[in-house]
Amino acid sequence: MGIEPLTHLGDLPVAEFMRRYWQRRPVLIRRALPDFVAPVTRERLFALARRADVESRLVTAFDRWRLRHGPITRLPSPRRRRWTLLVQGVNLHDDGAAALLARFRFIADARLDDLMVSYATDGGGVGPHIDTYDVFLLQAQGQRRWRIGPCQDPSLRPGLPLAILRRFTPTRQWVLQPGDILYLPPGVAHEGVAVGHDCMTYSIGFRAPAWQELLNPWLDTLAQRWQRQGRYRDPGAPVARHPARLPPALIERTFAIMRTLQPRRRDALRMLLSELTEPKPFVTFESPARPLSRARFAVHASRGSIRLDRRTRLLYAEGWAACNGELFPTDAAERRLLHALADARSLDGKSLREAPLPLWNRLWTWYLAGWLHVDGGTK
């Protein structure tokens, strides 16, 4: 039931990929996914772009660069050259796309960002640029020419609606065919241009949290949490012979109080879990229309199976876990099953029969919130 992550990209074992290329250098892998069938058709993609809950952009380069944000209800003709449609987070809206992304779970979920699909007509692209993300550029349909090079100068062309590099000196280029993958670590300058019409590229993106983004919410809570009564006192202070000199006792006492703020390892763990499971801004969950009662839920689930919604982010570490931004301590009795659910993103009914009561309660709450679903089982 769970989707097995890839063991190889083409002939390259993923362990070797991680050792040699991940975060280090670009690599082109021909026929990386030999059995690859594109899960998202052009029509499906265009339909997604029309929706208000889907993040999409239309880039045209007819006379000059133009950018429009979604929802995109009218597209140029697929026979017109030099336009491209980009749809973000396709894995959040499409099971086939989510399944494709799951094959890249040889990399930790904490690093996974999303699957973006771009559709382009002949000559279409978004110009030379750099990304802060690791990306697998998987050619899904048609052909695209990628040119890459070192980024010596990150300055951008002024006055454009897109981030396009002022200077781009490509050193390597390839034309990708369906099933080929080009992996790029962050910071490599690149440009992809469709060769012929009906070009579709899937960008499987991996985020690296910026320290600033990650730590800011924690620093804010620290400021709120840190309430302390009282003031500095100095009974018995010596006569100030150098009145402008800061009293050493004031420095010592202040430092002693600041030291009490030292975070513990557990604080880092909790911060990471809640930040990295926070749903993306566009994500909403739908509760079941006619929810099962707590008892019926347990019956259905233990006869069939449960699976996490494709939008749900569930991460765990040590004695803690977080689901969609909600942090909780896990108790020893539920831990094994909860971790199994998080790793496989599904659990069969047989293993659920041993689930302790607190875990059943948790699962039922998640079911009511639309975070997980019950499958199969007889009624």
Ligand SMILES: [Mn+2]
């Ligand atoms: Mn890019």
